[in-house]
Amino acid sequence: MSFFEILEKNGWYFFTTLLSGWPATLMVAAGALVFALVFGLIIALMRISTWKLVRWPSTAYVEFFRGTPALVQLFVIYFGFPDWGYQPTPIQAAVIGLGMNGAAYISEIYRAGIESIHRGQTEAALSLGMTPASAMQHIILPQAIRTMLPPMTNFAIVLLKDTAIVFAVGVLEVMALARQLVTETLTSAPIYLMAGAMYLCVTIPMARIAARLERQRQAWH
Amino acid sequence: MSKAGSGAAAGQPLLKIQDLHKRFGLLEVLQGVDLDVARGEKVSIIGPSGSGKTTLLRCINYLEKPSAGHIYIDGTLIGEKKVGDRYVHLTDRELARERQEIGFVFQRFNLFPHLTALGNVTVAPIRVLGLSREVAELRGREMLQKVGLGHKADEYPERLSGGQQQRVAIARVLAMQPKLMLFDEATSALDPELIGEVLRVMRQLADEGATMVIVTHEIQFAGDVSDRVIFMDQGRIVEQGPPRDVLGRPSEARTREFLKHIQDR
Numbered sequence A: 001m002s003f004f005e006i007l008e009k010n011g012w013y014f015f016t017t018l019l020s021g022w023p024a025t026l027m028v029a030a031g032a033l034v035f036a037l038v039f040g041l042i043i044a045l046m047r048i049s050t051w052k053l054v055r056w057p058s059t060a061y062v063e064f065f066r067g068t069p070a071l072v073q074l075f076v077i078y079f080g081f082p083d084w085g086y087q088p089t090p091i092q093a094a095v096i097g098l099g100m101n102g103a104a105y106i107s108e109i110y111r112a113g114i115e116s117i118h119r120g121q122t123e124a125a126l127s128l129g130m131t132p133a134s135a136m137q138h139i140i141l142p143q144a145i146r147t148m149l150p151p152m153t154n155f156a157i158v159l160l161k162d163t164a165i166v167f168a169v170g171v172l173e174v175m176a177l178a179r180q181l182v183t184e185t186l187t188s189a190p191i192y193l194m195a196g197a198m199y200l201c202v203t204i205p206m207a208r209i210a211a212r213l214e215r216q217r218q219a220w221h
Numbered sequence B: 001m002s003k004a005g006s007g008a009a010a011g012q013p014l015l016k017i018q019d020l021h022k023r024f025g026l027l028e029v030l031q032g033v034d035l036d037v038a039r040g041e042k043v044s045i046i047g048p049s050g051s052g053k054t055t056l057l058r059c060i061n062y063l064e065k066p067s068a069g070h071i072y073i074d075g076t077l078i079g080e081k082k083v084g085d086r087y088v089h090l091t092d093r094e095l096a097r098e099r100q101e102i103g104f105v106f107q108r109f110n111l112f113p114h115l116t117a118l119g120n121v122t123v124a125p126i127r128v129l130g131l132s133r134e135v136a137e138l139r140g141r142e143m144l145q146k147v148g149l150g151h152k153a154d155e156y157p158e159r160l161s162g163g164q165q166q167r168v169a170i171a172r173v174l175a176m177q178p179k180l181m182l183f184d185e186a187t188s189a190l191d192p193e194l195i196g197e198v199l200r201v202m203r204q205l206a207d208e209g210a211t212m213v214i215v216t217h218e219i220q221f222a223g224d225v226s227d228r229v230i231f232m233d234q235g236r237i238v239e240q241g242p243p244r245d246v247l248g249r250p251s252e253a254r255t256r257e258f259l260k261h262i263q264d265r
């Protein structure tokens, strides 16, 4: 059978099956994004601390998670955590794994954003009697957000695509269902291409948003 | 606030600096500065570039940590406290509390670009003093009015001229009702035609009895407004006294040389 004959015959079945993987894909991506946003901020604040003892673990964290494959990290969480008394569900393992991995990357985005704000801003805030923490919250971060939004959006795109590895710990997301379909129907190209096209439908609009944010970054109002 | 040694009655200086030293690596920028400023006094500091004027001001509100020496506001140590016979650093919160009393006007304004003029003037009263938004805005508008910018309350800094920005920065300091105001070359980042409007505001504050330490290159202004002029060179106070003495007939050769140099420009 030709490519098109296969699509004509089974296309709708492929489509609905793959579509049923999207809730899991989106849940993992969103969960990991929130995890990475919160945890990444903590890591970033630790990394710019003046205390060596606080800085050191955060630097080690970033080095470790950027220097090892995400798949290895996932396996440690899914297959390793039970040894320490916690058996995560596949979705939990995926969210924690991609979230911790993402935190390492996102902390660098936070850090670059914070460091892009002129030192005089902090000094002005401190001289008015704000604590360093309050200056960070009310003066520095609201400004840094503008610098950070475009790379954050790009990061979200990467994260969405990276969910395609979490089938390895048993999450029934788009890629897992694609593989099941391939085994079931013994066709591969049409199925993987369709899965790819589905990812594109989400990532292209996100990339356009990132580009727009980048353009808007110049002026304040 | 400053319970211990509250000097209001005792006639003690509002600001007292004792043997202040500051080193950056091997460079000793302040080499033992002693200075008392009385309540309501206006002190101008002049001196050549690199003489340590900015560093001195920054040490007063502890943006720069002194290498040695002590600073007191109203008898309260700044940036440190005495435990037994040792000096220990204040916590962030304690230090912030002390800084509320010291206003700092920067050469480059340092307005917060994400906030309107009114937002700039109210953020510290709200976040630091805990005022309600309504009360803070009432006070904020009053301060903007005072610097002649009541009509610019809702404008963002990037839409204001340099002179207007600096006046907002002054209003921002005033809204915290500080005991002491420090001005670090408040007009030297401004185009010449904008200097006057900022100096007028500063003069008005002086007339109202504020305690001010003013680093400036505006010799004429320093002469008009100050009770005392200090000439600094190479990290030391070389000469000080009433303006007519220090600016009119300086006793030190270095002061004469500096004044001549300034006039020649």
Ligand SMILES: Nc1ncnc2c1ncn2[C@@H]1O[C@H](COP(=O)(O)OP(=O)(O)OP(=O)(O)O)[C@@H](O)[C@H]1O
Pocket: B024, B027, B029, B047, B048, B049, B050, B051, B052, B053, B054, B055, B056
């Ligand atoms: N953070 C720093 N690190 C190293 N050196 C510094 C630092 N800040 C100031 N200095 C040096 O200290 C000296 C005094 O600087 P300061 O800014 O106090 O001088 P100033 O009297 O304010 O000069 P100007 O009139 O140019 O503003 C200069 O030689 C300067 O290069």
Ligand SMILES: [Mg+2]
Pocket: B053, B054, B055, B184, B185
């Ligand atoms: Mg200076």
